[in-house]
Structure formats: C-alpha cells, structure tokens
Amino acid sequence: MTTVIPYFDWPARSADWADDIVEVFQEVAESDEFILKSRVERLEAEIADRTGAAHAVAVASGTGALTVILAALGLGDGDEVVTPAFSFVSTASTVALRGARPVFADVEYETGLLDPAAAEAAVTEHTRALLPAYLFSGSPKMGAFAEIAARHSLHLVEDSAIALGAEVDGKPAGRHGHAGVYSFFPAKPAGGIGDAGMIVTDDDELARTARMLRNHGQPAGKRFYHELLGFNCRMDELTAGFLLRKLPHLDRLLERRREIAAVYEEGLRPLAPALLPPPAGFEGRSVYTYVVRAQQREELRAHLAGQGIETAVYYPRPLHLQPAFAHLGYGPGDFPVAEQLSREALALPLHPDMAPGAAEQVVAAVSRFYAAGR
Ligand SMILES: Cc1ncc(COP(=O)(O)O)c(C=O)c1O
Incomplete structure (x- = not known):
C-alpha cells in the first residue's frame, strides 16, 4: 500500500x-x-x-x-x-x-x-x-x-x-x-x-x-x-x-496544529469509549502530537496502514521497564497507567503542512475501523 x-x-x-x-x-x-x-x-x-x-x-x-x-x-x-x-x-x-x-x-490516564x-x-x-x-x-x-x-x-x-x-x-x-x-x-x-x-x-x-x-x-x-x-x-x-x-511564524503554526486537533476532536469524540481522544480545549496548548488511546491499538494501526495512513507510537515501553533503567530496580506493575498507555497510545498524523482534508480522511478511516463492529 x-x-x-x-x-x-x-x-x-x-x-x-x-x-x-x-x-x-x-x-x-x-x-x-x-x-x-x-x-x-x-x-x-x-x-x-x-x-x-x-x-x-x-x-x-x-x-x-x-x-x-x-x-x-x-x-x-x-x-x-x-x-x-x-x-x-x-x-x-x-x-x-x-x-x-x-x-x-505514575502519570494520569487522560493526558x-x-x-x-x-x-x-x-x-x-x-x-x-x-x-x-x-x-x-x-x-x-x-x-x-x-x-x-x-x-x-x-x-x-x-x-x-x-x-x-x-x-x-x-x-x-x-x-x-x-x-x-x-x-x-x-x-x-x-x-x-x-x-x-x-x-x-x-x-x-x-x-x-x-x-x-x-x-x-x-x-x-x-x-x-x-x-x-x-x-x-x-x-x-x-x-x-x-x-x-x-x-515569528510560531504562533500561526501552533494555531494550525490546534485547528487540525479540533478536526480530530470533533470527528473522533463520538467513538469514545472504544477510542479515547486526548482532552479537548486546545487553546494555549502546544499540540505536538495527537495521541489517542485505543485498546485495539495494533489492529487499528494495521487498519490505517492498510489505507496508506501512517501513525506513530509514543512510547511503546515506559521508562521504568527500559533496560537502561534496570539498575533502579523497578518491574512490571509498578506504574500501571504508564504501562497501559504504552499499550494503547497511538499518534495520528498532525503537522501544520498537512493537506486540506487529510485530517478528515484520517477521521473517516478510524471511524470505518470501529463501524466494522470492533
Ligand atoms: C519530552 C521531551 N523531553 C526532552 C526531549 C529532548 O529534546 P532533544 O531531542 O532536542 O534532545 C524531547 C525531544 O524529543 C522530548 O519530547
């Protein structure tokens, strides 16, 4: 594809x-x-x-x-x-x-x-x-x-x-x-x-x-x-x-990012709780990545890839389970929310130069995944 x-x-x-x-x-x-x-x-x-x-x-x-x-x-x-x-x-x-x-x-599940x-x-x-x-x-x-x-x-x-x-x-x-x-x-x-x-x-x-x-x-x-x-x-x-x-263009670029996030918010909110968008109200926030939470993340990711839509996972492994921090002595179960997010978080494409209509296309593709009865 x-x-x-x-x-x-x-x-x-x-x-x-x-x-x-x-x-x-x-x-x-x-x-x-x-x-x-x-x-x-x-x-x-x-x-x-x-x-x-x-x-x-x-x-x-x-x-x-x-x-x-x-x-x-x-x-x-x-x-x-x-x-x-x-x-x-x-x-x-x-x-x-x-x-x-x-x-x-540990971190908060919503954010x-x-x-x-x-x-x-x-x-x-x-x-x-x-x-x-x-x-x-x-x-x-x-x-x-x-x-x-x-x-x-x-x-x-x-x-x-x-x-x-x-x-x-x-x-x-x-x-x-x-x-x-x-x-x-x-x-x-x-x-x-x-x-x-x-x-x-x-x-x-x-x-x-x-x-x-x-x-x-x-x-x-x-x-x-x-x-x-x-x-x-x-x-x-x-x-x-x-x-x-x-x-000098940063405020404009951030505004464009917020506009795209608003398209995602409007289109994806109805899919909750199967898919959970990040908290709405982007005013004043730096929208770097738009990360949703999905229990069927891998299936959703594969479905989107099948339609030519690339996504990213931030972060697939929480810090306490990284080999580099093994010396600190943490183990699985220590930070359950961080661990859950590492299984569920999925970033959808978002940058200020996205083509008009691209975010709507992503929304439609995500919606099709859930409409198929998942
Ligand atoms: C939360 C956070 N902290 C620190 C950094 C490190 O910034 P840099 O990549 O410029 O070293 C990044 C960048 O990836 C980041 O996302």
Missing part, C-alpha cells in the same frame, strides 16, 4: 522553508561566525523576550538543556529527582547520567502526564527536584507542581521541550519553576534544521553557571580557563539563523 498520509511529511514540511534554509547557509558561509555568535545571541534575546525570562541560554539540544540545568543546580550522587514513568528518555536519562536517581511516578499526587507520594528526604514533562498536546498541572515544590523545598524544572509557545494558567510553558527547557529538534512545533535547545530561568547565578557549563566550564571572555567541569553543548549559527526566521 502506498502512503497516502505520511506521519512525518518532510518534503511538505520543509517546502515553505527551503529559501530560508539556503539563505541562512549563504549568510553563514559569508561570515566567520559558526558557533555561539551573533545569531545565537539574538535568538537568546528573542526567547527571553517572548517568555519574559530574565535569561535564555542557548544549547545544543533539549537533552543538552536538561543536562546543563541539572548540573547547574548541582544535582548528583545521592540526590533524587521525581519524574514521570512515561516520557521521552531524556527526562530521566539526564538525571541518571548526573549520578542522581530518577524516582519514577499521559505526571500525576501530581503520585509525584508528591514519591518525595523522600533525598528528593531535590521535580521534573514534570509536557507530552503530546498536554501541559502538566504546573500550579500543583509549584505547590508541591514549595511545600518540600524542591527545585522545579520543566521539561517543556515540546512546548515553546504554550501557556499554562496564563504563563508560558517553561516559566513555572526554577528553569524550563525547549527543544528545536526539527519535528517539534518550533523545529529548526538540526539539534538545538534553550534554557530559560530568572535566576542570575543559575544562568551564569549554565552559560559556563555549556562551553567547557569557561566563564565569559576567559578562554582556556575552566572554572567548572563543563560540556560541549553549544548552539550553532546555522540553526540559530534559521530559527530567527521561523519563530
């Missing part, structure tokens, strides 16, 4: 940006600026302005942003960080690679996001930070996490990698705790043309430390003097130059 509606339609997605990409390469080729130079500085200023953060620190990826911020907070041996059992690996791997312990907590009550129950005397993540089209309950962090004197770091441009309770995603991070991985709503990320914080000292850590622990202007053991986690000028061109 030929693909009719691809999940990642790269040719369609990059068509609008082809001229910008070529022009940015030309610009950079004619300059002697490659890494952490004027475009990166302008991008930092733009993100700080957009989010109201006192500091935006550009780094090499969203994973790099988490790595640098956890190091800047001084997290390490013996420290615990409470984080979701169901997320992208970086939310927890960056903690473990610091020598700290990711303490998993797939960290459950505040479960997170608070996981806090111990060793807990130093809470690290909730934004996933799919949802935003964690940041107000509740801010209260828990205050109650237990914890750092609150937002894995808002997917959520630049979203708001929770009238405040930008990434701005509810001590620091937030964004990813510019190409598939993200604010995707660039390579790996890149950003840290935002109001804390002057944390920002100063993060700036050193991203560049081998060197303070500004002191080359080959290493105040800290740092990383090579720097943003390049090509990506920054491209993002400077793309970000």
Whole structure:
C-alpha cells in the first residue's frame, strides 16, 4: 500500500522553508561566525523576550538543556529527582547520567502526564527536584507542581521541550519553576534544521553557571580557563539563523496544529469509549502530537496502514521497564497507567503542512475501523 498520509511529511514540511534554509547557509558561509555568535545571541534575546525570562541560554539540544540545568543546580550522587514513568528518555536519562536517581511516578490516564499526587507520594528526604514533562498536546498541572515544590523545598524544572509557545494558567510553558527547557529538534512545533535547545530561568547565578557549563566550564571572555567541569553543548549559527526566521511564524503554526486537533476532536469524540481522544480545549496548548488511546491499538494501526495512513507510537515501553533503567530496580506493575498507555497510545498524523482534508480522511478511516463492529 502506498502512503497516502505520511506521519512525518518532510518534503511538505520543509517546502515553505527551503529559501530560508539556503539563505541562512549563504549568510553563514559569508561570515566567520559558526558557533555561539551573533545569531545565537539574538535568538537568546528573542526567547527571553517572548517568555519574559530574565535569561535564555542557548544549547545544543533539549537533552543538552536538561543536562546543563541539572548540573547547574548541582544535582548528583545521592540526590533524587521525581519524574514521570512515561516520557521521552531524556527526562530521566539526564538525571541518571548526573549520578542522581530518577524516582519514577505514575502519570494520569487522560493526558499521559505526571500525576501530581503520585509525584508528591514519591518525595523522600533525598528528593531535590521535580521534573514534570509536557507530552503530546498536554501541559502538566504546573500550579500543583509549584505547590508541591514549595511545600518540600524542591527545585522545579520543566521539561517543556515540546512546548515553546504554550501557556499554562496564563504563563508560558517553561516559566513555572526554577528553569524550563525547549527543544528545536526539527519535528517539534518550533523545529529548526538540526539539534538545538534553550534554557530559560530568572535566576542570575543559575544562568551564569549554565552559560559556563555549556562551553567547557569557561566563564565569559576567559578562554582556556575552566572554572567548572563543563560540556560541549553549544548552539550553532546555522540553526540559530534559521530559527530567527521561523519563530515569528510560531504562533500561526501552533494555531494550525490546534485547528487540525479540533478536526480530530470533533470527528473522533463520538467513538469514545472504544477510542479515547486526548482532552479537548486546545487553546494555549502546544499540540505536538495527537495521541489517542485505543485498546485495539495494533489492529487499528494495521487498519490505517492498510489505507496508506501512517501513525506513530509514543512510547511503546515506559521508562521504568527500559533496560537502561534496570539498575533502579523497578518491574512490571509498578506504574500501571504508564504501562497501559504504552499499550494503547497511538499518534495520528498532525503537522501544520498537512493537506486540506487529510485530517478528515484520517477521521473517516478510524471511524470505518470501529463501524466494522470492533
Ligand atoms: C519530552 C521531551 N523531553 C526532552 C526531549 C529532548 O529534546 P532533544 O531531542 O532536542 O534532545 C524531547 C525531544 O524529543 C522530548 O519530547
């Protein structure tokens, strides 16, 4: 079966940006600026302005942003960080690679996001930070996490990698705790043309430390003097130059994503409870992926594939059951909701350049599956 509606339609997605990409390469080729130079500085200023953060620190990826911020907070041996059992690996791997312990907590079935009550129950005397993540089209309950962090004197770091441009309770995603991070991985709503990320914080000292850590622990202007053991986690000028061109369009692109999500919501809601769409009301949310829950996920997926519609599974295995985290000693049954979602979650195609009518076609194909008496 030929693909009719691809999940990642790269040719369609990059068509609008082809001229910008070529022009940015030309610009950079004619300059002697490659890494952490004027475009990166302008991008930092733009993100700080957009989010109201006192500091935006550009780094090499969203994973790099988490790595640098956890190091800047001084997290390490013996420290615990409470984080979701169901997320992208970086939310927890960056903690473990610091020598700290990711303490998993279960997520909410409706959203797939960290459950505040479960997170608070996981806090111990060793807990130093809470690290909730934004996933799919949802935003964690940041107000509740801010209260828990205050109650237990914890750092609150937002894995808002997917959520630049979203708001929770009238405040930008990434701005509810001590620091937030964004990813510019190409598939993200604010995707660039390579790996890149950003840290935002109001804390002057944390920002100063993060700036050193991203560049081998060197303070500004002191080359080959290493105040800290740092990383090579720097943003390049090509990506920054491209993002400077793309970000002015981000709100429009997010709006288009919300429109497509609304088509799915309207068409798929009647199929509940056999198929459960994500919570409706996309205003202010960053719709990265549109993830439904279906008990017959594999059959539905095969049915859609048979009609040329590609889908994706985020995430087929929860973090506590990944071999990389075996040393933490978790096992099957520890986080039942995360495990259920890893069996049921299915992402339908959604990106701003989808052809008109494509989402309606997906709705029709999904509806046919359930109309066939399943
Ligand atoms: C929730 C979450 N956290 C962190 C990351 C890491 O971002 P990057 O791919 O830029 O390292 C991602 C990206 O895939 C993500 O989805």
